[in-house]
Structure formats: structure tokens, C-alpha cells
Amino acid sequence: MTAPALSGPRARRVGYWGLGWLGAAAAAAIWQLVSALMHSSIFPTFTSAAAKSWDLLDGPVLHQDLIPSILRTLAGFAISAVIGIVVGMITGYYRAAREWTSAVFDFGRSLPTPLLVPVALVVFGLGGRMVVAVIVTAAVWPVLINTANATAGLEPTLVDTARVLGMRGRTFLWRLVLPAVSPQIFAGLRVAISVSLAVMVVAEILGGGSGIGYFISSAQQSFQITASWAGVVILCLLGWVFDSIFLLTERRLLAWQRGTVGGDVNG
Amino acid sequence: MADPVLSIRNLGVTLTGRDGSVTEVTANVSLDLAPGEFVSIVGPSGSGKTTLLRAASGLRAPTSGQISFAGRQLSGVAPGISVVFQEYNKSLFPWLSIGRNVAMGARRLPPAQREEHVREALHKVGLDGFASRYPWELSGGMQQRAALARALVSDPQVLMMDEPFASVDALTRGHLEDVVADLWERSSFASLLVTHDVGEAVYLSDRVLVLSARPSRVLAEITVDLPRPRTQTQTRRLARFVELEAQVLERVEEAGRVAVGLDPAAPMREGSLR
Numbered sequence: 001m002t003a004p005a006l007s008g009p010r011a012r013r014v015g016y017w018g019l020g021w022l023g024a025a026a027a028a029a030i031w032q033l034v035s036a037l038m039h040s041s042i043f044p045t046f047t048s049a050a051a052k053s054w055d056l057l058d059g060p061v062l063h064q065d066l067i068p069s070i071l072r073t074l075a076g077f078a079i080s081a082v083i084g085i086v087v088g089m090i091t092g093y094y095r096a097a098r099e100w101t102s103a104v105f106d107f108g109r110s111l112p113t114p115l116l117v118p119v120a121l122v123v124f125g126l127g128g129r130m131v132v133a134v135i136v137t138a139a140v141w142p143v144l145i146n147t148a149n150a151t152a153g154l155e156p157t158l159v160d161t162a163r164v165l166g167m168r169g170r171t172f173l174w175r176l177v178l179p180a181v182s183p184q185i186f187a188g189l190r191v192a193i194s195v196s197l198a199v200m201v202v203a204e205i206l207g208g209g210s211g212i213g214y215f216i217s218s219a220q221q222s223f224q225i226t227a228s229w230a231g232v233v234i235l236c237l238l239g240w241v242f243d244s245i246f247l248l249t250e251r252r253l254l255a256w257q258r259g260t261v262g263g264d265v266n267g
Numbered sequence: 268m269a270d271p272v273l274s275i276r277n278l279g280v281t282l283t284g285r286d287g288s289v290t291e292v293t294a295n296v297s298l299d300l301a302p303g304e305f306v307s308i309v310g311p312s313g314s315g316k317t318t319l320l321r322a323a324s325g326l327r328a329p330t331s332g333q334i335s336f337a338g339r340q341l342s343g344v345a346p347g348i349s350v351v352f353q354e355y356n357k358s359l360f361p362w363l364s365i366g367r368n369v370a371m372g373a374r375r376l377p378p379a380q381r382e383e384h385v386r387e388a389l390h391k392v393g394l395d396g397f398a399s400r401y402p403w404e405l406s407g408g409m410q411q412r413a414a415l416a417r418a419l420v421s422d423p424q425v426l427m428m429d430e431p432f433a434s435v436d437a438l439t440r441g442h443l444e445d446v447v448a449d450l451w452e453r454s455s456f457a458s459l460l461v462t463h464d465v466g467e468a469v470y471l472s473d474r475v476l477v478l479s480a481r482p483s484r485v486l487a488e489i490t491v492d493l494p495r496p497r498t499q500t501q502t503r504r505l506a507r508f509v510e511l512e513a514q515v516l517e518r519v520e521e522a523g524r525v526a527v528g529l530d531p532a533a534p535m536r537e538g539s540l541r
Binding site for chain 2: 155157160161163164176179182257
């Protein structure tokens, strides 16, 4: 969190919240101003888009589209997290596993995910399961790669210590490797959550059958331009909420890390 | 001498680098550690002291030779052998409080006894009241004392230490030496200390072994006949201490000279050295 204008941890936090929101308000104001000046039917004002999104959230869109989208994103993210962490720890720790999988993983993570939608449509059909599957193919990589790299670079003294203390097998993985690499896991998870959101939208546009992505594209195709912009606003909000919840969780779970806890601990 | 608790016979360790290069680190090391004895291993840098300790603790399988601990062949880490590493900041688990770090050393004890043992161990190293602190909240010396508490909470038969005081300032170092000496005198564990500090080795030990440069073997064995309990101010001033320290230092320097080839007359690779 950086906002160098003020000094001291508390001031910095206030600065982040205060200035951050001020910046957001400025961006909205610029949107408002430009759209008002352009006076174009394809670019509604911020206030009308915001008002429309409020209407949408009050109507059937909430249950038909928004909640399914949230559930799909969370499911895709959760599956990616579990696979990424477990496979990442194993491939990171065992050199043979790492070498055997390196080429497969390199191909896998360079695959443009939307490419998989047609295939996933064939396998899972239209709808939620397809969306979740496509999310996983994209969101698993940042978690897996981060976890594997951190595990491979585990401090040797830490490993020796754990071994001398008699930690082996599952105990070793869960009580040494997992906490030791958790900062890097969290960094990967944070990327994964935004990837999950983005891929969710793309997959829904291409064949979700429902969901916020599906809503945006069908609104656009039926020339409900304001509604489709409202969908974008809702999506932004969703991304922000996910990221905020994520950061709060991280702050709690990684409180043992110096720096993450800010300057509050000794006070 | 009573049956040794730890016995190393003709130990050899050869390391293979990632590029396939082979280094013979330890050529032929034998040593016995009696129950309750304090032995130090000194040697020029790069003489494989750490490798020797890793093999002796079961962390690394030797390439040749035997290690037996408590009368049985050592095959991997063993309950009863505790190790304190040089880098306390990398050895304590940063995500656990000091108390829970120490409790990791008590994992083999019945759950009901753990809490009591942890409290006692922290008390012994003078860290009462620090159980809920995190490692980074403590100074280096305190962190190393916490690592000591964790090593001793399981009541080991052998405590191995790899340059345990090398990362702290001189004053703290003297204090930590006394903490170890005091713990050792009040308990029954034997101690195997690897250090490059000759004075420290003499100050703490019953015997000092000098390793040759790599591939290492035992170059000299010096028995330290200083009275106990020892104190920094008194013991280090004794003529006998100074004499022993010089004696050990001489052998270490001799080993170092051979290593860099300044003494071509010294028979390093062939023949017996003792």
C-alpha cells in the first residue's frame, strides 16, 4: 500500500483510503464530464450507468446473473487454489517432479484460455460447469507457479531444522512447507482471483447461458447500451470487493510477517 | 571411558555438485563422544566441519564409514539428537510464536507434558514471558536462546551445534557460551560443537578436535583440562587456557597452511598425520 504523500503507518493508511477514494471520485467525474460533452448514445454518463446498475441489482439480474457469476468465480478460484497449492508444493519440492512437469506446465500456462471455451462447451455444455472449468485452466497457473518456485527455493536451514525435529511426509508439507511459502502463495492467489473474474466474464460471453458476462453481451446485442455499461460497473465493484476481502484475509493470516503488519505491532 | 553415545568410524562424505563435479569433503574422520562429554571440532574454513555435523546428525548419509548413536547404526535423523544451527533467523519458524517454536521440539512428548516442558525450557534459557512473542520481535541472542530451548526441550542425549554463536556480536557471544555451558553442566546431554573460534572451543570443551583442510581428517586431539565451572573472566585469563588456545590455534593454522599450499613439506594426502 503506497501513498507517499503522508508519513507514518497510520497516516499512510488514511492517505490510501482518503486519496484513493478521492481519485475514484475524480475518475467518475471525468467520465461524467466526457460523456456529457460527447452526448453520445453509446457512451452514457456515469450517473446514468450507476443508476442503471442500482436498478439491475434491485431486479432479477441479481439472482439470474450476478449470484451465479459470483459462485462460478469462487468455485473456479477455490479449485485453482487447491490444485495450485498441492501440485505446486509437490512439484516444487521434488526435483524429479519439477523436471518432468516443466514442459507441460509451460505449455499449459501459455495457452490463451478463451481458446478452450469451444472445447469446454463440447465437454460440459452451456452453463456454469463449463465456466468453472475454463476459469480453472487459467487461474491455476499463478498459484501453481508461485507455490512451486517458493517451495523449490525453500531455505535449506529451515528444511534441516524441520527434519531434525522429526517432521516428515504430510506433517512436513502442511506444517513446514505450507506456512513457509504462504506469502508467495498469497501473491499467486491474488493474481488468480482477478484472472478468475476476467475469465469468468469471457467464458460467460462465449457460452455462459447466464451470468454477468452473458448479461453484458446480450444487453449490448440488444442495444441496451446503458445496461451493458451498468454491467461493467457492477463487475468493477465485484472485483474490488473480492480484492478487499482477499487483502483483509491475507493481512490476518500473514500477520506474523514483518512488514505485512505495518507498524502497529510494537506499539 | 564409558560406551560412547555417538561413535563415528572412518567417515567419508563426497558431494556431487549439480554440474556433476565431485568433491571429497571428508576423507576419514573417526571420533567418539562419551555420554555427557563436550567435544568441539575446529578447523580452517572449508574443512567440512558443517558437512561432518550434518552427517553426524543424520541429515546427510555418509559416503563411507559408520555412525552409531546410542549403540545403534544411525540411518537418518534420530530422536535424541538435537541440532542448533548458525542461522537462528532461518532456523526458527517465523510464523510461530516463540512458545510454539519450542513446542515443535516437544512434538515427541505426550501432549499433556508439552506445555510444562516448553515453559521449563524457556525458563532455562532466560526467556520467561516471551512465549507469545514472534521471533522477529527478539534480538539475535534471544532468538538463538529460543533455538537452544527448542533443541533441549526434548531432553536429547546429544546436542549438536553448528557455529551457533557466529551470527551475534562478541558480548552476546560470550553470554550465549555461558548459557550453553550452564545448561550442559546442569543436564546430562553430550555436546558436539562445530566452531571456527578456537577460544570458544577451548572455553567450552573437554576435548577439541582439529580437522585438516578438505578432504578432512582429524589432525589433532587436544584434551582441555581446565577446571569447571568456567567463567569468561576467570577461565580465559588462566595461563593454561592461553596455552591450550595457542596449541589449538597452531594446529589449525598448520592445517590452513597445508590447504593453501604454503607448506609443501606437510604430508597432506598420503601417510598418517598423527
